[in-house]
């Protein structure tokens with residue numbers, strides 16, 4: 001049976017649409033279903049109702065010209081491989097790749113095989129790119145977001161705050177008396193505790209919230225729209241209930257040990273607490289230390 005790929009084509013020249021479809025006809029291995037539009041708004045709607053396997057866009061349509069077209073398309077299609085069609089202009093194609101397209105084709109040189117190869121290549125390239133960028137932004141032990149990802153997300157929520165006054169909270173979470181656990185049971189058991197805590201944080205988390213490992217035994221959350229002291233208080237109480245528990249861990253000698261864990265949590269709200277993101281982190285950190293048990 002032939003596999004099937006859906007291609008969306010942004011193109012305002014009906015002859016080019018006809019030729020494009022012709023190029024993908026009668027393939028023995030793959031059935032290409034091509035849907036075309038000449039409008040960015042329409043393309044956005046099409047993607048909302050069904051995500052295609054690949055997007056092919058002509059940079060020059062009546063509504064938008066040049067690289068601006070790619071920038072506009074990328075706003076609503078970040079996870080879709082994009083192939084750009086240009087006239088006889090390699091330099092423009094290379095700029096398009098720098099702006100996030102996976103490949104480009106010169107309209108004058110397209111053949112059935114070069115187009116099909118570009119479609120496969122664009123798909124594989126996006127998968128590889130996504131895997132690589134995950135490696136760069138994930139903590140290897142817990143698979144949570146790392147500090148680099150935290151910095152990036154913080155920039156995003158801060159820019160929403162500056163522009164639209166959307167408040168957000170930062171929460172710092174630290175495991176209490178973690179060092180003695182490492183000292184008594186070894187680092188591997190400590191690692192498993194960190195993984196359990198990370199897993200619980202992920203499980204009981206809304207998709208829009210950011211969960212990361214800040215470093216060592218410290219975790220960080222960014223919660224958009226958590227904008228009042230009452231809400232923050234309830235949120236922290238809820239996290240405490242989820243995380244404070246006895247964790248059953250298998251040691252290297254295959255013994256099962258039950259390790260009681262408690263966490264300290266501190267939060268701060270942008271717009272109420274800190275004057276800038278740095279200050280917010282520092283206040284959340286101080287509040288977390290205030291929450292620490294005395295001995």
Ligand SMILES: Nc1nc2c(ncn2[C@@H]2O[C@H](COP(=O)(O)OP(=O)(O)OP(=O)(O)O)[C@@H](O)[C@H]2O)c(=O)[nH]1
Nearest residue numbers: 174175176177178179180182187188190191216217
């Ligand atoms: N197993 C393991 N331990 C780690 C890792 N990263 C940091 N640590 C350990 O985490 C411990 C953190 O120690 P402290 O900051 O003193 O924290 P604590 O013992 O929980 O003390 P309080 O926070 O005051 O309760 C240190 O012993 C670090 O070696 C890791 O990836 N794996």
